[in-house]
Amino acid sequence: EADIYQTPRYLVIGTGKKITLECSQTMGHDKMYWYQQDPGMELHLIHYSYGVNSTEKGDLSSESTVSRIRTEHFPLTLESARPSHTSQYLCASRRGANEKLFFGSGTQLSVL
């Protein structure tokens, strides 16, 4: 059902590397979100976007940045990865505030 895609599915990298987690959706949704979730734990909102050229920080302080140059694309970048960034990153989108969220399959990031 969901037309929202995240790549890579798994990523193992060394400390200090720059990485970009990709997220794309083909549903034409204006609202997009990045959440961080450790297995079986709560979801922390780290970034969201109202639409093209709009980005907002979420509730969880994060060293990552996002961009929204196109409606369908909402990449998340870590300039210098650290072991504390090890987690699962979930991208999501929806049409409006009263609509359900569609989730991608997630990127499991491990920083050594």
Add this chain to the structure above:
Amino acid sequence: AQSVTQLGSHVSVSEGALVLLRCNYSSSVPPYLFWYVQYPNQGLQLLLKYTSAATLVKGINGFEAEFKKSETSFHLTKPSAHMSDAAEYFCAVSDGFGNEKLTFGTGTRLTIIP
């Protein structure tokens, strides 16, 4: 600022018993409220949502929730638990009126006792 509080990080009920998962919200404007479920090793699925229409909302798999403004609550219930209901349940809130931020609660792990 909007937030949700889920009371009880772990809830255990016997198969066939009533399920009650608690969620209280804080919002400066009338909220939109959601319950999501996450089965082991799966993504999140929407169970039900409240968007200012009927205060009693019915969702999938026999779950329902009632919006009570006076109590700022949106508790999730199911009359008779099934083994397949074992999962993590998340309450979430959006402020209405153009605020697109969606904040999740800390989650409640539901265990069903045979």
